[in-house]
Amino acid sequence: MAIVATPARRRAGSRFRRRETWLFYAFVSPWIVGFVVFTAIPMIASLGLSFTDWDSFSTPRFIGFDNYLELFTEDPLFWPALGHTLYFAAVSVPLSLLIALFLANLLSRPMRGARFFRTVIYIPALVPLVASAMIFRWLLAPQTGPVNGFLALFGIEGPAWLLDEDWVIPAIILLSLWQVGAGTILLIAALQGVPPELYEAARIDGASRAQRFWRISVPLVTPILFFNLITGMIAAFQVFSQVYVLTDGTSGPSNASLMLVPYVYDNAFRYYHMGYASALAWVLFVIIMIFSVGVLRSSRGWVFYETEVRR
Amino acid sequence: MSAQARRAGGAATRYAILTVVSAVLLAPLVFMVSIALSSDQTTRESSFTFLPTEFEFGNFVTAFTSDLPIGRFLVNSTVIVVVSCIGMTFSSALVAYGFARLRAPGKGLMFAVLLSTMMIPAEVLLIPQFILFRNLGWIDTLLPIIVPNFFANAYNVFLMRQFITRIPGELDEAAMLDGLGHFGLFRKIIMPLMKPILVAVAIFTFTFNWGYFFGPLIYLNSEEKMPLALGIQVLSATSSGAQSPPWNLVMVGALILILPMVAVYHFGQKYLYEAGLVSGSAGLK
Incomplete structure (x- = not known):
């Protein structure tokens, strides 16, 4: 059959095309509506609100950049909140990665009971944050908690953890390390995907076990490490539930565990400073973007994609 | 030390590490069960023990009937x-x-x-x-x-x-x-x-x-x-x-x-x- 684009046929084709377009938008409509109502409009509105003084009941009052100025120059709590968040992210994210890598390396080789250990390591990662934070409140109780009880066996007097300015953030970090299993599982799968010939070749060349680990395993799983790093970092910047539950809805002793999202929450829903809270949320957004772009940029130097070699 | 003995030693170390890690990771859940099985008296005094010493399985009913x-x-x-x-x-x-x-x-x-x-x-x-x-x-x-x-x-x-x-x-x-x-x-x-x-x-x-x-x-x-x-x-x-x-x-x-x-x-x-x-x-x- 010769395909000749007669005018009639072309018209039929465009009618078909139009129908397909119409159908596409029908199928996609749930997302379009959701995007407009729950994302696009709220995003514009919150940017607008960040330039106002608003208690959510009266009319918003436009105040220009005052919220941002106050935030950076006058607010006695913003910089501590940012500092605590960075402290938490800077310690918990790399430490989680290292522990996950260490455990995954132990578990990726065939061994009896591997399934049992994998399950045990993964279960804490399935525990909802509220439940895990609740049990850590008791684990870390200064007088009666098992953690300090265990330390006392070695003659160490444990800190007051959640009640101590210097130990409340380490306590939150400990909780995040307990849930290291999700990252571990991904890394086990990645390590098992490393071609065994590479290890064989390295062994013949006389590479030690440590060399094989750092020169073969680690480079080949950098894409997963990168994924864990970026998702872990974004989650760490947005830490909320565990802090709220651990400190019983406060910001810890003398605001020692005040973090950015809890501070947004306090401003919006405790003090009804909606404009100020919006400005805070935007600053948080920009901080997350800056760090994400930074990690993404750096990834070109350290993330190894196999396809690059084959090229 | 022969390669075989070294490998056996490596496996033992690996099991030892994984056992300790597993114990540490399960400990919070054990303590959680212990608290869940504690009596009201123990709860009022906050005198929970790490390993369960009381077994108030009735708590699982009371949680829904109280x-x-x-x-x-x-x-x-x-x-x-x-x-x-x-x-x-x-x-x-x-x-x-x-x-x-x-x-x-x-x-x-x-x-x-x-x-x-x-x-x-x-x-x-x-x-x-x-x-x-x-x-x-x-x-x-x-x-x-x-x-x-x-x-x-x-x-x-x-x-x-x-x-x-x-x-x-x-x-x-x-x-x-x-x-x-x-x-x-x-x-x-x-x-x-x-x-x-x-x-x-x-x-x-x-x-x-x-x-x-x-x-x-x-x-x-x-x-x-x-x-x-x-x-x-x-x-x-x-x-x-x-x-x-x-x-x-x-x-x-x-x-x-x-x-x-x-x-x-x-x-x-x-x-x-x-x-x-x-x-x-x-x-x-």
């Missing part, structure tokens, strides 16, 4: 999770089909927008969304938590689209020749083939909503509306009342919060694997 609304919390959590899972899987599947199988002007741009929404932190949208739901009169109802699930989610749409593009197009042509339109094709051919990814998205939706704390904290005020994750926190808040919280029953609630998570992953693992979301033999089996 005037604490733990049963109510569980019902609310179940309603939220079931309705959200239905809404999320169907809406995301529809949208994913559109992106995977239909051509239209503006599609590329829309997909780019869809992907970029994954980067927006929830906090930026929080306040206007709160105002919207307040204006709709939805404060202190489950609607602000449930309804957004009916409008798909970028991450799930992305996963489903990837899955649909791997389904061979010959099926489409055969179905079209049989006179099925796109809706028929979607419903009768594609949806059944999508089962693993539908289950996977349902698992993710379950996981998120079952433990979701922030939304309920903001939108719900009355205890009888709260899901379990928020409810047990409210019961444990020392600021709320003069007497000390019923920690043993709170921990029963926390255990009930954990069990379905473990069960869902245990039984859902197979689908995550089929959907290509867990590579290799890793994961909980």
